[in-house]
Amino acid sequence: MSARLHFIFLFFIAIAVSFVPALHWPFNWLATYFHELSHGLAALLTGGNIEYIELHLQGSGLCVTTGGWQIAIAFAGYFGAIFWGVAIYKAVAVIDIKTSRLLVGALLATLLITAILWVKDITTFIIITIIFIVFCGILKYGHGLLLKTIMQFSGLYVLSDAARSPFALLDGQAKGDGASLATLTWIPEIIWISCWMLVSVIGFWMVWPAKGEKETHS
DSSP states (O other): OHHHHHHHHHHHHHHHHSSSSSTTTTHHHHHHHHHHHHHHHHHHHTOOOOEEEEETTTOOEEEEEEEEEEEEEEHHHHHHHHHHHHHHHHHHHHHHHHHHHHHHHHHHHHHHHHHHHHHHHHHHHHHHHHHHHHHHHHHHOOOOOHHHHHHHHHHHHHHHHHHHHGGGGSSOOOOHHHHHHHHHHOOOOHHHHHHHHHHHHHHHHHOOOOOOOOOOOO
């Protein structure tokens, strides 16, 4: 299968899974996790701290920070989720299966660090544990091509979720990251939403395989 057909197949599967009750939960939680983690990392990188990270059963989340550059922190949620989705998909596409297993291990380590340092409620702990168990299962039973395909799917799911999510901010309620940025900068919320949409388009362009590219399974 060509890399482009592989990408299109995984993209439509990711969209389809997002509408399947229960099946999409771990992947929705993963997308939210990367969104909230990105807020936190932006805080740390700009001199602030992460107080705690919350993940909610219905797929929303919260990252409470202190200090740091608030504009960067507010912008980083959607931007970071797009970045992580692109990074996972591209990394798995070009590395071998052994290195893909190391990538899954790095994700598990990140989840573990988050649970130890920044989780303070039982719901988030349970969600992080479920994600951890799912990817432990992927690492244990996902051999060869299956492992790479599941990780590419995960990256593409995170990317597509981050691309769709800013549309929910167009509800006129002036809530969320866009409203926070509008308050901080006096730049209208729609401008920030448009920026995230543009970044998501660039993200899809980055993961779109080159013409004639083949999937590597070594």
